[in-house]
Amino acid sequence: MHRPRRRAGTTAVLGVLLAGAALAATGPARASGAAPHTPVRAAPASGPAVTGHAYRFVGEKVAGGGRGSQAPEIGPGQYLDTIGPGETRWYAAELDASSAADLSATAVPRPGSAVASGDGLDLRLRRADEYAYTCGTAAARFGRDESAGLLTAAVSRIPGAGDSPTCDRKGRYLLSVTRVAGHGPARDRWPLELRMGTEGARQDRAASGPDGGPLPEDGLRPGGSRSGRAGGPRGGTAVPTGGGSGFNDARRIGPGEWRDEVLPARTRFYRIRLGWGQRLRYTVESGGPAGPDRPASPRVRASVYSPGRARVSGARGPEAQPDDRVLVAGGTVPVAWANRWDEQRSVASVRSSGDYYLAVSWESGAKPRTSAALPVVxxxxxxxxxxxxxxxxxxxxxxxDAPETDSAKAGDTVPSAGRGFMIVAAALGAAGLVLATFAALAALRQRSAYEGPGVGR
Structure with missing residues (x-):
């Protein structure tokens, strides 16, 4: 009478163990798609997320006001909205008297939609009092008729950086985002990702690098670099990688030589960590034989963005090159606290240690003539x-001096090769668990045959 119960119990145990084995086999695959660490409030599964240019949106939905008095409150984090041609959206933020603040907007037109020269975004940060004093402006534009890509602009409030103390005061500030329409018919609404970040004050206002502050040209001048790790070919072979669609899924890379592919009118994003006193230098080379799937002399563009998404520098390849290869190069000044008070935006943006972003685009005109990918190094x-x-x-x-390529520690996605290894290892472990379970059950049945029907009471 008791043997059926024992069979039911062992069957239930087997089911639980098999379910656990299945989860163990699929766990690494799920973990490999986890988003990098970002200070966000939510990540909705639907909404403007997902229609724009394969860009991976992250943020909490918010509806910007039609005027300043209707502006919703935002704080540190990321937000999702939309914006139409000629429209202005308003947002409000409470700032203290000592922290620096970065506010950015990234617009991503739908894939395949055309944009005209002059289409873009204007950002303005102002006090929310009766005088509406402007504390910062920024703009981003499509430079010529081309297929839709993405645009990012950022404004900052840095205490002590301006001539007037008005913007150093604690209080309510308003961010306005205006979509400027270029020379063309009205177009669809653009998905919009907003980001706000803050940085606390330091006691030593004059804190800077060991030389009292960097020279603006240090990041772009060839040669004469300070000691440190310099990237270069690893054994003469570039390491394959895959850039992300934007800031949220940018692939982490470190010093070295990397190989990727870029589609027409698309942008690949990479994140590179810079510590205090360090600066970035990069080159992007494209090439390969021209053919029916790829026009000769493609035009490549590269840009560097700060942790607050302010554009630090940019480089664009020439219209044509004799050897059918394009080479663009650029970099940053050394990261220093005192940069925030520099008048040049390319210097002032390099004021914090952390992740900087390298974006590489293939400009292919309003109607891409090919769908083939462009190899880049x-x-x-x-x-x-x-x-x-x-x-x-x-x-x-x-x-x-330790290498900075530990993607798992950085919260980045697991590289494809490592992901495959993890999945195989998990599957083997799950198979071993199943076999061990069957062996244990077989031993249990054999033991019950010796002990008789009274076992298990």
Missing amino acids: LRVSVLGEELAGPQQRAPAAAGS
């Missing part, structure tokens, strides 16, 4: 010894 150097902090005469950071 990225050569990345991180120059200068990382310092322990932003203060003057800061010592070298502990372990600053």
Whole structure:
């Protein structure tokens, strides 16, 4: 009478173990698609998310006001909205008297939609009082008729950076985002991703690099670099990688030589960590034989963005090159706290250690003539010894010579090769667990045959 119960119990145990084995086999595959760490409030599964240019949107839905008095409140994090031609959307933020704040907007037209020269975004940050004092402006434009890509503009409120203390005060600020329509008919609404980040103040206002601050040209001048890790070919072979669709899924890379492919009118994003005292240099080379699937002399563009998504620098390849290859190069100044008070935006944006973004695009005109991918090679150097902090005469950071390519530690997605290994290893472990379960059940049945029907009471 008791043997059927034992069979039911062992069957239930087997089912649980098999379910656990299945989860173990699929777990790494799910983890490999996890988003990189980003200070966001929510990640909705639907909405403007998902229609724009394969861009991976992340954020909480918000509806910008039609005027300043209707502006919804936003705080540190990311938000999703939409914006139409000629429209202005308003958002409000409470800022204290000492923290720096970065506010950015990224617009992503739908795939295949045309954009005209002059289409773009205007951002303005102002006080929400009766005087409406402007504290910062920024703009991003499509430079010529081309297939839709993405545009990003960012404004910053940095206490002590302006001539007037008005924008250093604690209080309510308004961000306006205006979609400027170029020379063309009205177009669809654009999905819009907003980001707000803040950075606390330091006691030492004069904190800077060991030399009292960088020279603006240091990041772009060839040669004369400070000691540190310089990227270069790894054994003469570029490492395959796959750039992300935008800031949220940008692929983490480090010093070295990397190989990827870029589709017409698309942009690939990569993230590179820079510590205090370090600067970035890069080159992007495209090439390969011209043919029916790829026009000769493609035009390549590369841009660097700060952790707050402000555009630091950009480079664009020439219209034509004799050897059918395009080479663009650029970089940043050394990361230093004192950069925030520099008048040049390309210097002022490089004021915080953290992830900087390299975006590589293939400009192919309003109607791409091919769907073939363009091979590109990225050569990345991180120059200068990382310092322990932003203060003057800061010592070298502990372990600053260690390679910075630990994607798992950085919260990045697992590379495809590693992902495959993890899945296979998990599957083998699951198979071993199943076999061990069957062996245990067989032993249990054999033991019950010796002990008789009274076992299990």
